[in-house]
Amino acid sequence: MMGTHKHTWMPCCKDATMLAEKQLQHQRLSLGQRIGLRLHLLFCIFCRRYVMQSRAIDKYLGNQTPQTEITPDESVKLQWETMIAERMKK
């Protein structure tokens, strides 16, 4: 079901990650959007993992004062992901 609109009541992966990003930025979501996001995360392991990582990064960055502005770039996220994974091992 990745990236398809088979179920109209459920956001696709693109929509779900977009909603998750909004939530991370403390933007207000409508009730329908929140339910859609929750439902999607129940069924979709990819987005669930993505949201968990984004929250971890968000929390991590919140405790730091980054020298440079972090761009929402996939490769940057991947770097953070690896860094956080390393830290969690200890």
Ligand SMILES: [Zn+2]
């Ligand atoms: Zn998804």
